[in-house]
Amino acid sequence: MNPELIEKVTRLVVEKLQAQETSDVNGQKSSAAVKFWRHTSSPGTQPSRMSEEVIEAGKQDTDGLIKIKSYQNSNAFKITPTDKASHDKTESYSGKTGIDNPADPVELEALKSKTPARIGVGRAGSRPKTDTWLKFRFDHAAAVDAVYGDVNDELINRLGLFKVNTMVNEKEVYIRRPDYGRKLSEEAKKIILAKCQKGPAVQIILSDGLSSSAIEENAEDVYLSLQQSLKSLGLDMGTPFYIEKGRVAVMDEVGELLKPKVVVLLIGERPGLVSAESLSAYLCYEPRKGTIEADRMVISNIHKGGIPPAEAGAYLGTVIQKVIKYEASGVSLVKKEG
Template sequence: MNEQLIQTITKLVVEKLKSNEVSQPSAGTADVQIKLHSKQATGALTELPPPENPNGKVTFHQTTSAKPEKKSAVHPQPAEKTISKQEEFIEELKKKTPSRIGVGRAGSRPKTNTWLQFRLDHAAAVDAVYGEVPDKILHQLDLFQVQTRVKDKEEYIRRPDLGRKLSDEAKELIKKRCAFSPSVQIVTSNGLSAKAIEENLEDVYLSLVQSLGNLGIETGTPFYVDKGRVALMDEIGDVLQPDVVVMLIGERPGLVSAESLSAYLCYQPRIGTIEADRMVVSNIHKGGIPPVEAGAYLGTLIQKILKYEASGVSLVKKEG
């Protein structure tokens, strides 16, 4: 079946469910907002309070031969007040996490709303991996594009090692077009989320460039790598010999956000650089660190890396 169609239908169903609820006076649950979920899930899903006398009321039967105990008079009697207290408490907890907590259940399964929302977020995550970065963005930011040794998305996922190497043409191209041995080399790549680049790259990049400009730090010629992996910066470091590489790359999408961007930084990455010398600022997206603020922060972080001539664990050690 057509993926697009499935998504459209799912969306329709979710919206339908929602519009039903709006017309229903559902006391107290109206302002549950799921803020961080991917954009497709438009707005808040609300939950129906259980009806007074549910038709399909579930009853439990004793299946063993033991005599069913007489219904004792001891009912759990949570007073009106304690229920609302509990609900309030759950609301408090919900505010503190984007995770799907306190969503209720129907029997042993999630409720339809929750399930559809989950499917939708999962679909968004898959789309982010298989999506492409629009050329317009690269054009606007004046980034030229190179390839890794990966042929297509399937190979990209199966062979991480190939995503860590530049194609021969790419090597030639960056040698030709990029300034040699700059203080800072900015590299961008879609990585596992094209959506992350589409949504956040412009803001992070412009803010980062401004920040470095303010600090008087010279930058090289930035470019974009299609289907790159983080450790690709080692080979780029070998070819261009910069002091610091900062790589803005789409994160593996999750169910909270499919458009989260990470900035990986390393002081003098070269082939053979160990992972402990890399550092990362992650979770850059609308619901996480605002992209513009992240760019501003990265500038001062790079300044620190240059000052201590170290990154990652080495930087922490040197900083003392």
């Protein structure tokens, strides 16, 4: 089925579900309980108001455990001013999508805030709750989209890059034949030789790899910040370009062609269910055909919920400086340093 259609239908169903629940409670509109992972913004931290009201109202009649009353009985949910005032304190936990009647909601929230993993989500019988399950499906769909999507040409142009191909012509081949993703097409080699400065200190390459969303969302900030960092350090950065459907070791071919000191490859990581847009920066000192993996190094987990892209770019500059100073990367660098 068409992925866009699936997304649309999922949204419709979830919104409908939520609209119902909201009107059951007190007829007020409230923010959606399921948070869609928005690819364009950081995940919201606002909890659902509706859920709090349910919990607060329940609190009135018991000191110990919180009772959640039937959703049909809307009279039970009149909010008194004192309840309103106490909202601030329990603001950060949303009972409905999580565990029912947690013994220690504050502690639970503290634990949940420490990880993006799906903990404390509660259950309905032996299964996850509907919201949790839909969120899971949605994240899975986003991961699939990230693998099969393409990077927008507009971004590549905005960064002033040109685009070349590997020996892969379609995504199915890319997945089945990793070796093709490590080799540049003949045409690509010609273009690179024609357009790029030879023997720069640093050669930056971008590639979608397994996540086009990683490049679309995060590459620009890493790239611009890295550019500034290299400039401040006085390192010459050659002519950066974009390789479509590349694998990490494609940097070896680029190394052969252009003979830079260091290659930095910003490439989309295999998407997971927490983030489908995580970016890695692979570095290698003088990569050539036959370079062993131990000589590569990587800064991974660059995305809005991980290492902030702009900070990663600034940090990469200092790593590159070290690689150039010791004329080594990866395990060799550790040996030389220590």
